[in-house]
Amino acid sequence: MRVLVTEDDENLLLAVTTALRGAGFAVDAAPDLPQADEALHVNTYDCAVFDRMLPAGDALDYVRRHRPPVPVLFLTARDSVTDRIAGLEHGDDYVVKPFSLEELIARVRRLCLRAVPHHPPVLHCGDLEVDTARHQARRAGxxxxxxxxxxxxxxxxxxxxxxxxxxxxxxxxAWDAQVDPGSNVLDVVIKQLRRKLHDPPMIHTLRGVGYQITPA
Known part of the structure; x- marks a missing residue:
């Protein structure tokens, strides 16, 4: 799941992106609205997290005007009832600073799963079970x-x-930015997955294309 985080406070941006990456998300970071707008036009995200008050203006006004095709969560120090209602009317969730990173991760994961309602929380492929909500995978139990x-x-x-x-x-x-075509990071991950899934093999290489998984 890929997330865009827009926050002008460098320390908070680092804390949020680090926490989300540690929880398994691919994260792109933007320090202002112009860069966030560019990222939203270039990439596809499962959730966008916006600090409300940014150098170029109120992110709520940006979302109200442009309405990105992705669930939006606002981070803000503005905690009046009016602000909360406005955030929920024009976004999908509203978190007031200071906040728990664990709670933020849970809220972002919920919005990401909402973005793909056609995928059940537990996926099956033969004897392989992938629980996206619990972030767990089992093979043959x-x-x-x-x-x-x-x-x-x-x-x-x-x-x-x-x-x-x-x-x-x-x-x-799966990664925060486009991986260099010459990099072998994906091949290393695939090799590790094959080892951990054991036999019979499920992941197949399609040369010149990519990879495919099928029930064993």
Whole structure:
């Protein structure tokens, strides 16, 4: 799941992006509205997090004018009833500063899952079960120990099981930015997934295309 975070406070931006990445999200960071607007036009996100008061203006006004095609969560120190109502009318969630990073992660995950309602929270591919809500995967009932990137790649493959998933789709979804085409980071993750899934093999290489998962 990919998230855009727009916050002009460098320390808070670092804390939020670090926490979300640690929870398995791919995160893009923007310090202002112009960069956020550009990112929203170039990339596809499952959730956008906006600090309300930014150098170029109120993010709520931006969302009201442009209405990004993605669930929006506002972060703000403005906690009046009027502000809360406005945030919920024009966004999808509203978190008042200071806030718990654990709570923010839970709220972002809920919005991301809302963005793809056609995917059930628990995905199945043969004897493989991927629980996107609990961030767990099991094969034949055995819990797999996966890194955040391994879980992200596996979830995407299972979501599109039986269909080839291009390398670029996997890298742009599971990583924070486009991975260098010459990098082997995706190959390393796939190798680790194959090892952890054990036999019979489920993930297949389609040379020149990407990878595909099928029931064993």
């Amino acid at each position: 055995v819990l797999l120990t996966l890194t955040a990137k391994e879980f992200a790649v596996l979830t995407l493959l299972v979501t599109h099981q039986g269909t080839p998933v291009p390398r670029t789709t996997l890298t742009t979804t």
